[in-house]
Amino acid sequence: MSWTDERVETLRKLWADGHSASQIAAEIGNGITRNAVIGKVHRLGLSGRIKAPSSVAPRPRAAQPRAHRPGPAQRSHSHGGGGGGGGMVRGNTALAYAPRAYEAPAPKPLEEVLIPMSERVTIMELKEAMCRWPLGDPASSEFRYCGGKSDTGVTYCPYHSRMAYQPAQDRRRNQEKRQMMQIKG
DNA sequence: CCCTGATTCGC
DNA sequence: GCGAATCAGG
Numbered sequence: 255m256s257w258t259d260e261r262v263e264t265l266r267k268l269w270a271d272g273h274s275a276s277q278i279a280a281e282i283g284n285g286i287t288r289n290a291v292i293g294k295v296h297r298l299g300l301s302g303r304i305k306a307p308s309s310v311a312p313r314p315r316a317a318q319p320r321a322h323r324p325g326p327a328q329r330s331h332s333h334g335g336g337g338g339g340g341g342m343v344r345g346n347t348a349l350a351y352a353p354r355a356y357e358a359p360a361p362k363p364l365e366e367v368l369i370p371m372s373e374r375v376t377i378m379e380l381k382e383a384m385c386r387w388p389l390g391d392p393a394s395s396e397f398r399y400c401g402g403k404s405d406t407g408v409t410y411c412p413y414h415s416r417m418a419y420q421p422a423q424d425r426r427r428n429q430e431k432r433q434m435m436q437i438k439g
Numbered sequence: 440c441c442c443t444g445a446t447t448c449g450c
Numbered sequence: 451g452c453g454a455a456t457c458a459g460g
Binding site for chain 1: 451452453454455
């Protein structure tokens with residue numbers, strides 16, 4: 255199998271959409287591994303996604319003499335290990351951030367400008383039937399809760415309930431894969 | 440431990 | 451060009 259134009263298109267789309275390499279590999283399937291995805295991403299020149307340059311230390315190159323690849327079934331138990339020798343999807347921290355957060359001069363939350371000060375409540379004013387959606391920095395004295403009306407025992411108001419449960423849609427394909435690695439060893 | 444992307448380099 | 455092995459970080 256090789257990288258067809260169709261696969262490259264899928265790769266670019268998913269990568270730009272913030273999917274992790276292992277997720278894309280699982281999505282394309284057909285023996286495409288996470289490493290293959292990353293390698294292709296580099297060759298396509300779209301590797302630098304969202305990370306800040308200072309986040310990754312500039313490692314010295316040509317300084318890691320690696321033993322020649324001995325064979326397909328021989329590998330030392332080191333760190334990483336090529337993604338676990340078939341490591342698949344589970345955590346996906348890449349989905350946590352947007353693919354365009356590299357230039358954010360205003361770290362202020364969006365809700366802070368949308369919700370008037372008068373509608374927000376402190377933790378002391380918070381009642382059971384009030385929305386507990388956090389606003390701002392919890393370590394700051396300016397920290398407030400939404401305070402919108404919510405049913406007793408319900409955490410959020412209808413508006414924030416949607417936001418809280420929005421990123422719950424794709425948790426399917428990794429189920430079988432994760433079981434394979436669970437039962438091994 | 441699990442994961443992530445980055446890089447190297449034999450093929 | 452491809453991708454496994456490896457590295458480095460969370």
